[in-house]
Amino acid sequence: MQQEKNSMCRMVDxxxxxxxxxxxxxxxxxxxxxxxxxxxxxxRFEEVGRERMVVSIRNRRRVQNHIKGLHAAAMALLAETASGFVVGMNVPDDKLMLLKSMKVDYMKRAQGDMRAVATLSAAQVVRMVQEEKGDVLVDVVVTDESGESPIRCEMLWAWVPKKRN
Incomplete structure (x- = not known):
């Protein structure tokens, strides 16, 4: 099914x-x-698509914690951003998207720069276009320079019709 592009897709195009x-x-x-x-x-947005979004962050002083690693809030922001923008590429312009819940488990100390890869299935994309409102659990994997995942995340995004003024 060919779906109409929303304003975010048109901007990226x-x-x-x-x-x-x-x-x-x-x-x-x-x-x-x-x-x-x-x-x-x-x-930094490294890869932008309707089913896959890759966002990265460098481990630099501005986003570090007290042990010179990436701050916990910066790691959560990375996962939230990748998952939110992949949803944003699909939600029609007449709908509003909102983060419904965010769960981040910190498993181990992060090493260096980090990258988040958020993906949606084709079925999830179809739901966003066809259903007036709903929610979707976005798969997002965050890795550090070692290739390991120091955090495990669950990002639940919702969409609802925009209120007309």
Whole structure:
């Protein structure tokens, strides 16, 4: 089924004319306009799609904890951002998306920079388009420089019709 593109998809499509290296920077800047805190934290959008979103963060002083690792809140932000933007690529413009619940288990100390990969199944995408309201548990895997997953996350996103004024 070919679905109509929402405003976020159309915005990302406009960056297709840019060289690959610049495309990621442009998308990062555009998405930072939606959520200014993303720029403050230094999140970078590496891969953007309707079924897969890859977001990374460098372990730098601004986002570190007291032991020079990535702060717990920065790790949670990384997972929330990747999962939220993959949902945002699919929710029609007449719907509002909201984070319904977020669970983060900190399993071990993180090493260096981190990356979150959030994915949706084709069936989840169809539900977002066809159902007036609902929710979806987004699969998101966060890894550090060692390739290990120092946190385990559950991100439940909901969508509802926008209120008309």
């Amino acid at each position: 406009k960056t297709a004319v840019l060289p690959r290296g610049l495309r990621s920077l442009a998308i990062t800047k555009l998405f930072g306009n939606f959520v200014p805190f993303l720029g403050t934290a230094g999140l």
